[in-house]
Amino acid sequence: MNKFIAPSMLAADFANLQRDIEMINNSKADWFHIDVMDGMFVPNISFGMPVISAIKKHAKKIMDVHLMIVDPDRYIADFKKVGADILTVHYEACPHLHRTVQEIKRQGMKAGVSLNPHTPIAVLEDIIADLDLVLIMSVNPGFGGQSFIENTYKKVQQLRALIEFSESDALIEVDGGVTDQNIEQLLEAGADAFVAGSFVFKSENPTETIANLKGLVSGI
Numbered sequence: 001m002n003k004f005i006a007p008s009m010l011a012a013d014f015a016n017l018q019r020d021i022e023m024i025n026n027s028k029a030d031w032f033h034i035d036v037m038d039g040m041f042v043p044n045i046s047f048g049m050p051v052i053s054a055i056k057k058h059a060k061k062i063m064d065v066h067l068m069i070v071d072p073d074r075y076i077a078d079f080k081k082v083g084a085d086i087l088t089v090h091y092e093a094c095p096h097l098h099r100t101v102q103e104i105k106r107q108g109m110k111a112g113v114s115l116n117p118h119t120p121i122a123v124l125e126d127i128i129a130d131l132d133l134v135l136i137m138s139v140n141p142g143f144g145g146q147s148f149i150e151n152t153y154k155k156v157q158q159l160r161a162l163i164e165f166s167e168s169d170a171l172i173e174v175d176g177g178v179t180d181q182n183i184e185q186l187l188e189a190g191a192d193a194f195v196a197g198s199f200v201f202k203s204e205n206p207t208e209t210i211a212n213l214k215g216l217v218s219g220i
C-alpha cells in the first residue's frame with residue numbers, strides 16, 4: 001500500500017510561499033497539507049480562501065485541507081472552488097457528521113474526519129464505511145511545533161482494526177509532532193499518511209528531510 005508524506009503549509013514561510021510550494025512540488029512529498037483555523041474551534045487563526053487559492057495556483061500535488069473550524073458545512077462548496085481534493089472536518093465540530101460527509105463527497109472531494117486526542121476511535125463505528133480518510137490528531141489542534149502525544153500509537157492500532165473489521169477503504173493520517181523519531185512506529189501501528197510541519201520546514205534541508213521521511217515509510 002502507498003504511504004503519503006504531507007508537509008503542512010502552516011510551517012512554511014508565508015513571505016516566500018511560492019518558493020516553499022515549488023520546494024514541495026520538486027520533493028518526494030505526496031500532498032500539500034493545508035491547515036484552516038478559525039479562532040473558534042481552535043484558539044488560533046491561520047488563513048482562508050485567498051491564500052488557499054494562491055497555493056493552488058502553483059501546487060502540483062493533492063491539496064489535503066484540514067478544517068479546524070466550527071460549522072464547516074457553510075464552506076464546503078467554497079473549499080471545492082479553491083481546489084481542495086481531500087476535505088477533512090473535525091468530529092467534534094459536526095453534530096450532523098453523516099450529512100457533512102455526504103455533502104463533501106457530493107461536491108466531488110474525498111471526505112475525511114479528524115479526531116482530537118481525547119476523542120475515542122469508537123465514535124467512528126457508524127461512519128467509518130463512508131470515509132475516505134481519518135485524521136488522528138497527535139497534538140491538540142491549533143498550533144504547529146507541539147510535541148507528539150504517545151497515546152496516538154494505540155489509537156492508530158484501534159483505528160486500523162476498526163477499518164479492517166468494517167471493510168472500509170479509509171486511509172489513516174496522523175497530524176502533529178511527526179518526526180523521523182516516531183514515523184516508523186506510526187507506520188507499524190497502521191498509519192498511511194503523515195503530516196509534518198515544523199520538522200520539515202525548520203530543518204536545514206527541507207527537500208532532504210521529506211525524502212528521508214518518505215524513505216522511512218516506503219522501505220527505501
Ligand code: DX5
Pocket residue numbers: 008010011033035066139140141142143144145146175176177178195196197198199
Ligand atoms: C495542528 C495542525 C498541524 C500542524 C502540524 O493544529 O493541524 O497540521 O501544522 O505541525 P507540526 O508538524 O509542527 O506539529
Ligand code: ZN
Pocket residue numbers: 008033034035066175195
Ligand atoms: Zn493539520
